[in-house]
Amino acid sequence: MSSTRRHLGAVAAAVMAVSLVAACGSDDEPAADGGSPGGDGGDEQVTISVSNLPPATESATREAFLARVEEFEAANPNITVEPSEYEWDVTTFAAQLAGGTLPTTFEFPFTDGQAMIERGQLVDITAEVQALPYADSFNPSVLEVAQDDSGSIFAVPTTAYGMGLHYNRAMFEQAGLDPDTPPASWAEVREYADAIAEATGQAGFAQMSQNNTGGWILTTLTYALGGRMEDGSGDDVTATLDNDGTKAALELLRQLRWEDDAMGDNFLFDWGTINQAFAAGQVGMYIGGSDVYNSLVTENGIDPDSYGLTVLPLEGGDAGVLGGGTIVGVRPDASEAERDAAVKWIDFFYMSKLTQQDAALADAEALVATDAPLGTPALPIFGAEQLAESDAWVADLVNVPLEQMMPFKESILDQPLVPEPPVRAQDLYAELDAVVQAVLTDENADIEALLETANGNVSSLVEAG
């Protein structure tokens, strides 16, 4: 399975298919799966299903997706692709897997990668990924989310983002604040939130607190204030939920909520509801992934003029920004031929727009043609230079208010990226949800005691492995 062939297979999208298939046959090393001589696993007919086909309501993006599928099939005549509207969801994933309705490839967030690898819910695709021409250029800290302890690869990271501070420019102006100079310290965040709450009667600052998002954002805040939720690596991880960063983060929330009364009256937000509230002008500032703008546009119909994005202020010695993103994996019961075809699809559909100008342009044009957002700041999957290069390819097509995101884009690459807690991240987040909710709903919440209890609970989980 040579890298050349797969790489060419991807290029084929933009060029002619038939000749390529003929051409690459000669380059190939013998196939490991006992396929036809010449290694063209290509002769064996294989069908894979792929996720995230846009629903019929988004007919334009759906057609663009289907067109890509046809291109891919033309370039790989032995592969049949069945697109599915499946979107990864933690609550149904295991069921779909067991019920056999899971597509061969599917996208899921960084956060869940480690748990899925541990549970054996992804197939090892190390060999297939290593064969890709750009296998060595992955940003190691990004690729890590898709690897187990021994370094085997179970999925391919396709997009990455850093956490940022989203703010409503219109509400800034209402409060007499300059939307072009967003807060640069947490003290300023407090000050601004207070001013916004005062002037608008809405929440100056809001924080997610449900469905593990409370813990997720608290972890973000902790990192920004120089703390860590877990210490050590490998088998030697200990939970450190009661670190000074987390205490400072909760103290900050407590002040925002109780001393300044700047967080409004409703606190049970999760990812979907906080986006909704922000787009409806009920929230002045909140912390979320830098890619949230995409969903604010497509799902919540936000007014682009009022949107602003900046980096999180980093304070304290070891402060860093939490990263996240999307990875694409392959179902654990995929046969060798399916794995091979699946990685080809990942390479063609997800990676080529990062690595090749033609594909990037084609993809961008399709997005723009359907008014889908293009140009939301991302973090490099490979390296900063490569990201700058691929950004430049499509710069003319960008249709998001990039100006208003510059405070983020200009500084994010200077911020040290810190991955999520390595062990039992979701359980840790769930445990911290209750802590965040306590601080936001109980004026006399004892932060020290809450963290001590939470740390005890998570410690026993971490020790159990």
Next chain:
Amino acid sequence: MSATIRWVRGGGLSTLLLLLPLLLVFGYFAWFPIGRAVVMSFQETNLVADPAWVGLDNFRQVLDDPLFWTSVRNTFFFTGLALLFGYPVPLVLAVVMSELRRGKGLYSGLAYLPVVVPPVVAVLLWRFFYDASQTGVFNTIFGWVGLGPFAWIQDASSAMPSLVLQATWANAGATVLIYLAALTAVRGDLYDAAEVDGAGLWRKIGHVTLPQLRGVLLITLILQVIATFQVFTEPYLMTNGGPQNATVTVLLQIYNYAFRFGDYGAATALSVLLALFLAVMSAVYFRLTRSWSTT
């Protein structure tokens, strides 16, 4: 073998065919899963690999979970509050309504109306009513009389009562109808007799109405306990267990084990524990219906 065949034939083949839908559906979706639940509670499975026997590990894990007692406490709290709200109110309504000469249909129709509203719709609507800001629906109404604003589901101490209030709204109508039916059965001559003894209105209620309803009251009590112990939609959609786990119920805990954390073993173990408790309640209920309906 032939004995079995003869035994089956005893009912005739067409009889068996007619019974087939029941046997298949109950076999697949009731009897088999019940047996499997017991087996699964001693196993660990991630739905991918073959299940492994883990003895009592699942039960130990469930009982050691700090949320276990929280959820048990919350569930009891929900049940207690549900009885407090949902028990006397329908009774009073039913007593007043049973004395109606006209318009009983209108009254019972109104009382029953919330019961037909799909729970998801009701919960989502009430979640909006419970908006804790000054301009929330309930807070606006209370504001008219100078009360509030209240935090409703945004505060650990008022979250559960808020949930119960909604659940009572949604279910009280059914209870009213049960009481109404039972009240029509109270024998008139008992009232006559009480009147002959010179009993006033309250004495009649205390000495005739309530004792006559004793059976029904006990049964609705147990039915309510059984139903509220399986409460899920309200905490799941209204607060998702928050704030501060104040509304985590046992069933929410089961759901989270299975469908949030993928731990099917722990989920079934907790289900089995809950089932044991409820089975006792059901047995009591059944005994009562039996003994009571033969009197």
Next chain:
Amino acid sequence: MSDTVKDDVRVAAPAPAAPAAETARRPRRRLDGDGERGLLSGYDRGRTGTRWGLRAAQGLVLVLLVVASLGPILWLARASVSTTQDTLRTPMAFWPSGIDWANLSTAWNEAQISHYFANTMWVALGSWFVQLLVATTGGYVLAVLRPRYAPVVTAAVLATLFIPGVVVLVPLFLTVLDLPVVNASLLNTYWAVWLPAGANAFNVLLVKRFMDGLPRDVYEAARMDGAGPLRMLWSVVLPMSRPILGVVSIFAFLNAWKDFLWPQIVLPEPTLQPLSVRLPLIRDTVELDVFLAALLISMALPIVIFLVFQRLFLRGAGLGGAVKG
């Protein structure tokens, strides 16, 4: 599933009203007079104080019922044709910025409520059919044909009453994922909702007990006429069982319409989901006014059904009593 069970409890709840049965069959109008009377005697009603007290209490209850039962529904009806900002800022005002009828059509068309409405309909009709099929054939065999093994089956059905739905939630789910013997997965098919709905012991027992109470000489007569078991079911037993089948039908349909947890688990595919499952999810993606309109549409059909069959619903209590065991 547990939702189903919870609802079952409600459906079956009328059963304990057994003693009502005897009297309920008599005309109910005669509240006063010869023996059929309530708490208050004719004499009581004649007294001015009691009469006014009663009227006041009844008036109060009426006001309470209108506010509590009708209030939220009327509020929703009003909000679903208001603008988002009106609903957020002045939730109790009447259309300060005019009526916004477009919400309803936006919800129906763009938010695809029509699609999920159809899904719900399909879910409910299928569940209704399976429940009715199982309950009538099962009840018929157990109550009328009474093969030698009938007591065993009855006991086994009865036993499931003692096991709350919760306990089978996960194993039932695994069963649906991989049906034993046939090795098929029902996930993302409506069968996964329909078939388990049929395993409803309350229905079977309700129908069985009703049929138990039918006069047996009718069966003998039919058998004399040479009617087979199927003919007898179709032309003798079913027509006589219409009242109980009506009750079972209406609750089967409505419970399926209301069900949330189970369809959410077995129908992860968004295009198949019924309203109950879909509503919490679309809340995040549509504007508030459209969402409230969607809520209104979702409760409309159950309410209409209730209004049309109100008598059947309310008589359910008496009927439930009539099938005591």
